[in-house]
Every structure is written in C-alpha cells, then in structure tokens.
Amino acid sequence: MNNFFDxxxxxxxxxxxxxxxxxxxLKLVVHLLLCTLPLALSFMGAFAFTTWLERKGLxxxxxxxxxxxxxxxxxxxxxxxxxxxLIKEDIVPERSDKLFHFLAPIMLMIPALIGxxxxxxxxxxxxxxxxxxxxxxxxxxxLNTIAVFMAGWSSRNKYSLLxxxxxxxxxxxxxxxxxxxxxxxxxxxxxLNAQEVVASQQISSWVGSGNILQEFFGRILGWNVxxxxxxxxxxxxxxxxxxEANRSPFDLPEADSEIIAGHLTEYSGFKxxxxxxxxxxxAFAIAGIGVTLFLGGWNGPVFSGLPWFVLKLFSLFAVMIxxxxxxxxxRVDQLMGYAWKFLFPLxxxxxxxxxxxxxxxxxxxxxxxxxxxxxxxxGALQLAATALSRLNQSPIMRSKRVYQLVE
Amino acid sequence: xxxVQTMPPRGYHLSKDELGADILEVAMGPHHPSTHxxxxxxxxxxxxxxxxxxxVFGYLHRNHExxxxxxxxxxxxxxxxxxxxxxxxxxxxxxxxxxxKLIEIEVPERAEYLRVIVGELTRLVNHCLLIGFFINDLGxxxxxxxxxxxxxxxxxxxxxxxxxxxxxxxxxxxxxxRCDLPEGWLGECQRIVDAFPAFLDEYETxxxxxxxxxxxxxxxxxxxxxxAIDFSLTGPMLRASGVNYDIRKVDRYGIYDRFDFKIPxxxxxxCYDRFMVRMLEMRESVKILKQAIRDLPDGNIMGxxxxxxxxxxxxxxxxxxxxxxxxxxxxxxDGTPIPYRFKVRPPSFxxxxxxxHMCLGHKVxxxxxxxxxxxxxxxxxxx
Numbered sequence: 001m002n003n004f005f006d007x008x009x010x011x012x013x014x015x016x017x018x019x020x021x022x023x024x025x026l027k028l029v030v031h032l033l034l035c036t037l038p039l040a041l042s043f044m045g046a047f048a049f050t051t052w053l054e055r056k057g058l059x060x061x062x063x064x065x066x067x068x069x070x071x072x073x074x075x076x077x078x079x080x081x082x083x084x085x086l087i088k089e090d091i092v093p094e095r096s097d098k099l100f101h102f103l104a105p106i107m108l109m110i111p112a113l114i115g116x117x118x119x120x121x122x123x124x125x126x127x128x129x130x131x132x133x134x135x136x137x138x139x140x141x142x143l144n145t146i147a148v149f150m151a152g153w154s155s156r157n158k159y160s161l162l163x164x165x166x167x168x169x170x171x172x173x174x175x176x177x178x179x180x181x182x183x184x185x186x187x188x189x190x191x192l193n194a195q196e197v198v199a200s201q202q203i204s205s206w207v208g209s210g211n212i213l214q215e216f217f218g219r220i221l222g223w224n225v226x227x228x229x230x231x232x233x234x235x236x237x238x239x240x241x242x243x244e245a246n247r248s249p250f251d252l253p254e255a256d257s258e259i260i261a262g263h264l265t266e267y268s269g270f271k272x273x274x275x276x277x278x279x280x281x282x283a284f285a286i287a288g289i290g291v292t293l294f295l296g297g298w299n300g301p302v303f304s305g306l307p308w309f310v311l312k313l314f315s316l317f318a319v320m321i322x323x324x325x326x327x328x329x330x331r332v333d334q335l336m337g338y339a340w341k342f343l344f345p346l347x348x349x350x351x352x353x354x355x356x357x358x359x360x361x362x363x364x365x366x367x368x369x370x371x372x373x374x375x376x377x378x379g380a381l382q383l384a385a386t387a388l389s390r391l392n393q394s395p396i397m398r399s400k401r402v403y404q405l406v407e
Numbered sequence: 408x409x410x411v412q413t414m415p416p417r418g419y420h421l422s423k424d425e426l427g428a429d430i431l432e433v434a435m436g437p438h439h440p441s442t443h444x445x446x447x448x449x450x451x452x453x454x455x456x457x458x459x460x461x462x463v464f465g466y467l468h469r470n471h472e473x474x475x476x477x478x479x480x481x482x483x484x485x486x487x488x489x490x491x492x493x494x495x496x497x498x499x500x501x502x503x504x505x506x507x508k509l510i511e512i513e514v515p516e517r518a519e520y521l522r523v524i525v526g527e528l529t530r531l532v533n534h535c536l537l538i539g540f541f542i543n544d545l546g547x548x549x550x551x552x553x554x555x556x557x558x559x560x561x562x563x564x565x566x567x568x569x570x571x572x573x574x575x576x577x578x579x580x581x582x583x584x585r586c587d588l589p590e591g592w593l594g595e596c597q598r599i600v601d602a603f604p605a606f607l608d609e610y611e612t613x614x615x616x617x618x619x620x621x622x623x624x625x626x627x628x629x630x631x632x633x634x635a636i637d638f639s640l641t642g643p644m645l646r647a648s649g650v651n652y653d654i655r656k657v658d659r660y661g662i663y664d665r666f667d668f669k670i671p672x673x674x675x676x677x678c679y680d681r682f683m684v685r686m687l688e689m690r691e692s693v694k695i696l697k698q699a700i701r702d703l704p705d706g707n708i709m710g711x712x713x714x715x716x717x718x719x720x721x722x723x724x725x726x727x728x729x730x731x732x733x734x735x736x737x738x739x740x741d742g743t744p745i746p747y748r749f750k751v752r753p754p755s756f757x758x759x760x761x762x763x764h765m766c767l768g769h770k771v772x773x774x775x776x777x778x779x780x781x782x783x784x785x786x787x788x789x790x
Contacts, residue, residue, distance in 0.1 A: 062553040158433045162455070162771070248548060249619060257441040257544045258772045328619045329546025331772045332455050401679070403687055405669035406651050 003305040006122035006298075035127045036117070043116050046313075047280045048078035053314075054321045061325035082273065090269035093156055100154035104263075105271045108147035108278035115141045115285035120194045122298045122306035133194040134186060137289055138179050141244070144282050145171040148246075148253060148263050151275070155266035163262020166332060167246070167253035173339040174243035174250075178286075180347035181236040184229050184354035185293045194289075198297030216301045223296035228377030229354035234294040236347050238316075241290055243339070245283035248324035255329055287316040341392050342385075349384050353377045429453060433771075437466050441544050441775050444785030448762075448774065455770045460763045467789040475749035480506055480716045480738075481581065483749065487736075488575040490751065491787040493536060496529040496566070497729040499579035504660060505725025505736040506581045509718040515707040518583035519662045523699045524596070525569070525578060526727075527692045528562050531603065533730035534685045534692075535559040537782045541682055542614060544779035545623050546772075551614060558606050561599050568592055581716060583709035593700060600696045607689055615683065624679035628765035628777035631676055638761040641754050642732025644781060647684045648676035654728035661727075665702070666695045678780040685782075717744045731755050731782050751790055755783040 013034050020027045052067065052075060059066025067074030092101055117127035118137040130136055145168055152164015186192055189200040204221035224230030243250035254262035267275055291297060291312045300308035330338065360373045431454075436447035445466035451459035471490065475483040487502045488495035500522055507514065514522075539555030563573040568589055570576040578585050614620055630640065635648035645652055653670045655663045671687035673680030718740040726735035732754025739748035758781050766774045 058548065058550075062550045063557060064553065158431060161431075162433075162452075165454075249546065251546070252772075255546060255772065257546055258775050260440060324548055325550050327547060328542060328617070328623065329772070330619060331623055331770055333770065334622055401674065401683070403674075403683060404672045405687070405691075406672055407656070407669060 003123045006305040010124045039127050047277050051078050057321045058325045085273035088269040093266050096156045097154035100150045104147050104151035105274035108144050111140045111143040112278045112281040119288040121309050132192045134192045152263040157266050159259040159265045160263050162259045163253045174240045177343035177347045178240035181233040184233050184351045201296040219301040225294045228374045232350050232381050241286045247320050249327040249329050342388050457766050460766045467785045471790040472749050479744045485577045491784045494529040494533050495576040496525040501727045501734045502736045503579045505723050508723035508725050512582040512712050513710045516704050517706040518708045520703045521584050527696045530692045530730045532559050532562050534689050541779045544776045582712035587708050603693050627678045627773045629677045640758050643684045644758050647673035647680035666698050668695050681780040753787040756788045
C-alpha cells in the first residue's frame with residue numbers, strides 16, 4: 001500500500017524527536033507537542049479555510065459573488081475576520097454569570113480539540129491511539145452540550161436560554177441514533193479501536209484482487225458505505241451528526257429567524273470567535289468520525305493516507321454547506337419526533353441488518369448473495385421507513401392540495 | 408425569621424403555580440430579525456409553546472393621517488408611498504381613486520391601463536418579497552429569498568426608469584399618471600413579464616413540495632372561513648381561508664372588468680395556503696399584465712383635473728385590492744383645498760389583528776412564520 005505521505009510525516013516527527021534524545025525530561029514534552037500542536041493548528045487552519053468555503057459556497061448557491069475583497073477570491077477573508085474579532089469590544093451582559101459566560105467557549109473548544117485527537121488521520125497519524133477510541137470520542141463530543149447550555153444559562157438572556165434548552169434536548173436526542181448507527185460498524189469491525197475500524201474497510205472481500213481494475217474498485221467498495229447497512233447507517237449518522245453539530249436544517253439552538261442567535265446572542269468579540277471555532281471543530285470531529293466509520297477512513301484507491309482523509313472530510317463538509325444553503329429548518333417538536341420516532345427505530349433495525357448481511361457475506365460471499373443481501377436489507381429498511389413515516393405523519397399532510405381558481 | 412423557618416416542610420413540593428416560573432415572558436422585537444420591521448410581540452411561553460401573545464406596535468408612527476389634514480390633497484400623494492413602502496404604486500392608486508370619487512374626474516383610458524400595469528407589477532414585487540421572506544422565516548438561509556429578490560429587482564428597475572425612484576414612486580396623480588412611458592419601456596416590461604412564469608415554475612418545483620415546508624407550514628396558524636370574515640381580513644389571507652372576495656372582481660374599479668383573470672382560493676386557511684395563494688396570484692397577475700400590455704391604447708395620460716383641487720363638501724371612500732388586501736382611503740371634505748378628515752384603512756394593520764388567535768398553542772417558531780404569512784409592513788401598520 002502506497003502511503004508515502006504518512007510515512008514521511010511520521011519520519012519527520014521522529015527526526016525532530018531525535019534532537020532531544022539526550023534530554024529524557026524534554027523528550028516527553030516534545031513528543032506530546034508533536035502529537036497535539038500540529039493537529040490543533042491544522043484544524044484551526046481548516047476552520048479558517050472552511051469559513052471561507054462556506055461563505056463562498058453559500059454565496060454561489062445564492063447567486064452572489066461572496067467574499068472577494070481581501071486577497072484573491074477573498075481567500076484572506078478569514079484572517080480579516082479574525083483581526084476584526086480580536087479588536088472588537090468584548091461585551092459581557094451586566095447581570096450575566098460572568099465566570100460561566102467566560103468559561104463556556106473554552107468548555108466547547110476543549111472537547112472539540114480532544115475529539116479531533118481520536119481521529120485516525122493516516123497510517124500512524126493518530127494523536128490518541130486508544131483501544132476504545134470510538135467510545136471515548138462519543139463521550140467527549142457529548143460534552144459540548146454542557147458548554148452550549150452554560151452559554152445559554154449564564155448569558156441571562158431569554159433567547160439564549162431558549163437556545164440552550166433547545167440545544168440540550170436536541171443534542172441528547174440525536175446522540176442516540178448517532179451512537180446506534182456507529183454500533184453496527186463497531187460490531188462488524190469487532191473493535192473499538194479507530195485504526196482497526198479503518199483497517200476493516202481496506203479491501204472488499206468479494207471483488208477479489210488480481211487485475212488493476214479489481215484492485216482499484218476493491219479499495220473503494222470495501223468502505224462500509226458500500227454495504228447496505230453501512231449506507232443506511234451512514235445516512236442516519238450524517239443526519240444525526242448534522243443535529244449534533246447544530247448545522248442546518250437542525251440549527252435550532254441558533255435559529256436566527258426565531259431566537260436571534262440562541263446561546264450565542266450575548267457573545268461578542270473573541271469569545272464569539274472561539275465559540276464559532278469550537279462549533280466548527282466539533283463539526284469537523286464528527287464528520288471525521290463519520291469518515292472513519294463509514295467512508296473508509298484514510299483508505300483509498302491508488303494511494304492511501306492523509307490526503308484521502310482530508311478529501312473525504314472536506315467533501316462531507318461541502319455537503320453540509322450545500323444542505324445549509326438549501327433546506328428550511330425543522331420545528332422543535334418535529335426535530336425531537338424525527339430523532340425518537342424515526343431515526344431511533346431505524347438505527348436499531350440497521351444493527352440487525354448489519355448482522356444479517358455479515359452472516360451472508362461470511363456464509364456464501366458470492367456476488368449474487370451480496371445482491372440478495374442488498375435487496376433484502378433495503379427492502380426491510382424501506383418497509384420500516386414507510387411504516388414509520390405513515391404512523392408519524394398527521395392525516396392532513398397526506399393528501400396533495402388542490403387550489404381552486406374561481407371567477 | 409431565619410431562612411430555615413420560611414422553608415416549606417420536608418417532602419413538600421412547590422406546584423408550578425406557586426413557583427410562578429413556568430411561564431417565560433419574551434419580548435420578541437422591536438429589534439428582532441424576523442419581525443419585519445419595528446414590531447414587537449410580547450410572548451408568554453410555556454416551554455416553547457405560546458400561551459399568550461400581545462402585538463405591540465407604533466414604533467414607526469409618523470402621524471401620516473394628521474399631517475394630511477394640514478396640507479392640500481395633492482401634497483399627500485408622496486406621503487402615501489411611505490405607507491406600505493414596498494408597494495408605492497398601489498398606495499398612490501388607492502389615494503387617487505378616493506380623490507377622484509370626491510371630485511369626479513374622468514381618467515383617460517391610457518392612464519387606466521398604465522395604472523393596471525404598474526399596479527400588477529407592484530403585486531408581483533410584493534408577493535416576491537413575501538414568499539422570499541416567508542421561506543427565510545422558515546429557516547432556509549436566504550437562498551429562496553435572494554432568488555425572489557432578484558426577480559423583484561428587475562421590476563424595481565422598471566419603476567426607476569418610469570418614475571425616477573425604485574420604491575418611493577409618487578407616480579399616480581388625480582386624474583391620471585404623472586408621466587408617460589419612456590422609450591422602450593414597454594418592450595422591457597413585456598420581456599420581464601414573459602420571463603416571470605419561468606421563475607415561478609422554478610420556485611414551485613423547488614419549494615412547494617418540500618417535505619420540511621409542508622411539515623412546518625401546513626396546519627399552522629389556521630383561520631377558518633367564518634373567523635376570517637369576523638376578523639375582517641382581506642386580501643390573500645382572506646382568500647386562503649376559502650372566501651372568494653377580491654375587490655378587483657367585486658368593485659371592478661378602474662378597468663379590471665376588461666381583463667380575463669381568476670382568483671385562487673385556499674381550502675385550509677393555514678400558512679401553507681397563504682403562501683400558495685400568493686404564488687398562484689402572481690400567475691394571474693402575469694396574465695393581467697400580458698393582456699394590459701397587449702391592449703395598451705394611445706392617448707392622454709392625464710384627465711381634466713382642476714388646477715386647484717377644491718372638492719365640494721362631502722365624503723368619499725376609495726378602495727383597491729392592494730397586494731396585502733383592501734387598501735382604502737376615506738376622505739371628508741369641508742369645501743377647502745385641505746381635507747377635513749383623512750383616514751387610511753391599511754390592510755396589514757387589520758390583518759394583524761388575527762395574529763394572537765392564530766399563534767396561541769403553537770410553538771415560537773410557528774409564531775414567526777405566522778407573522779411572516781400575514782404580510783405586514785410596519786410603515787402601513789403604524790402610519
């Protein structure tokens with residue numbers, strides 16, 4: 001496997017560490033810094049780039065040019081924004097709970113950065129290579145609910161409070177389908193270790209190997225998303241991840257047309273920037289775990305390693321931006337109903353389907369058996385989805401409306 | 408007394424009422440992203456559910472009616488632009504209509520046609536903006552709004568060429584219109600009108616079948632047929648509730664009896680119907696526009712209006728079907744060039760009275776879209 005890029009990066013790290021070989025006390029510090037600092041910095045850089053990407057992408061969707069004043073194509077816009085945020089006045093409401101108002105952005109930022117550490121970015125590029133990395137990731141990423149509620153509560157603003165309430169309800173509800181769709185992957189991979197989950201998606205078992213074409217497609221079709229349960233699970237995961245990351249159409253905690261900016265209403269200046277960055281980095285983290293679980297991590301045809309991971313991560317984010325530019329927002333009760341009455345049962349069903357498909361794959365493993373697995377799996381999911389949406393939909397919405405034109 | 412003594416006995420739970428903390432009072436506005444101007448809704452929320460709502464307005468009160476009673480009749484015309492500042496043309500028209508009733512001026516045919524053209528263009532402008540902002544209130548981050556604004560901008564360019572201003576047009580006069588069409592205006596107008604249905608098709612394919620819009624807007628903010636009449640709602644709001652009442656058909660003011668068009672009627676009276684009725688109304692407006700552009704005759708654009716507008720003592724009420732509903736001007740003359748009484752019947756103010764009824768029991772997010780579906784402009788509500 002050609003993972004030249006990752007090996008070079010690891011080598012570079014070793015090379016730097018070698019300078020400090022004679023100072024055992026410093027060596028550990030340097031090692032830790034090498035593990036964390038590039039990671040944090042690169043994700044902050046990615047955040048800056050993504051703000052530009054999002055603004056530009058939304059602008060093109062909306063038929064306008066978007067940022068184009070600072071630098072070529074407005075590429076330096078994030079820097080200008082950063083400077084603006086830094087020199088802005090930091091306003092804290094007089095009656096707010098100042099300590100928690102101050103702590104909330106930090107509280108959001110820290111778990112987001114820790115969460116990023118669990119992602120296997122490439123072969124050997126893994127800041128926190130725990131055996132239970134995935135469980136840890138979900139545990140850490142659910143901490144940002146607390147930060148959002150801290151912000152909502154401490155601001156002493158009713159919109160903030162409403163936003164905080166919404167955030168808690170939403171994030172806790174969507175955690176369940178999120179984790180349940182991951183359970184299927186963990187079950188099949190047989191490990192909670194992120195690197196092993198990635199390794200389990202390296203090669204498709206039934207494409208075989210031999211000629212170049214088989215090699216090429218085998219490396220793509222091995223990803224979990226190209227299995228029926230993986231495909232369905234990826235969709236559940238992605239929807240839940242959107243809600244978890246407060247992205248449209250589930251951006252209720254900061255719904256601008258309803259509650260102004262939700263928990264962010266009373267934040268200004270650099271605290272707001274930190275909050276913003278924290279939310280983006282947790283969105284990155286959750287998209288990254290999606291890539292790891294369903295899109296084959298850093299695996300890919302021709303070569304594998306960090307570039308594939310980055311490519312997949314930004315593709316997922318581009319879809320998030322696309323959705324943001326397209327869809328209206330759900331209502332609170334619809335949002336909760338969607339999580340509990342629709343995603344939750346389907347995600348549980350999906351776990352059984354994963355086992356079923358895995359059984360077929362192990363037992364027969366031929367292309368026809370796989371096809372049967374796909375058809376049966378999707379049939380079952382489609383049936384369940386139709387039944388659930390029938391049950392949940394109110395009768396008034398079932399019929400298409402016809403409008404009279406009278407004289 | 409020490410705090411311990413005032414505490415309730417162990418095992419005693421405060422009920423919701425005793426705690427007094429289950430109702431959250433939120434003053435939504437006057438500076439809120441989706442109150443469409445400086446409007447305030449004092450909401451009482453139980454969780455997210457609206458249990459009480461008080462509309463508060465007057466932040467934009469400019470004393471329009473009283474000022475008009477101190478100046479001569481024609482001098483009020485530019486002020487009417489500022490009532491519903493999105494539809495200057497129809498405001499002008501309604502005022503001109505009531506003044507013409509007061510003094511009985513004959514309006515030349517060409518001027519009538521021009522009035523219909525600019526009036527229906529105004530309807531397109533208004534409805535474009537409304538559906539855009541309605542979807543925006545639903546949370547679609549600006550995309551449908553900007554597409555709607557793009558179409559609106561084309562028509563505003565036409566207005567600018569015609570009258571010199573995009574919105575504060577001051578175009579219609581007692582007895583006619585201020586100026587004739589510039590060179591090439593009609594062709595450009597024809598082109599825009601012909602291209603308009605394509606935009607509507609695009610909008611309908613993308614939005615009207617959208618699952619989220621249906622789930623959010625259907626069965627929200629219902630006004631039944633009887634309630635709509637009792638609230639004296641007018642315009643698209645009334646028609647969405649299933650009442651066939653359009654002043655263009657009822658009064659046939661101007662020359663509306665010459666055009667072939669239909670009135671779209673909704674069946675449920677909810678936000679979705681209000682949205683759809685406006686979508687369909689735009690198609691009918693396009694039909695009227697095509698006919699009017701085709702039939703536009705040559706001739707004078709001003710009738711024989713007196714140099715000094717001094718009506719005989721009496722009263723007049725002129726009303727038109729403005730894009731938002733029935734817009735009426737009630738004038739009382741005492742024989743001087745200055746009106747004795749000048750009263751505006753603004754459609755959005757009257758339609759706003761149904762807001763509380765529509766919002767109770769719904770969620771905060773619904774209150775926002777219900778307000779959006781009423782189509783208010785605070786310049787008109789507060790006057």
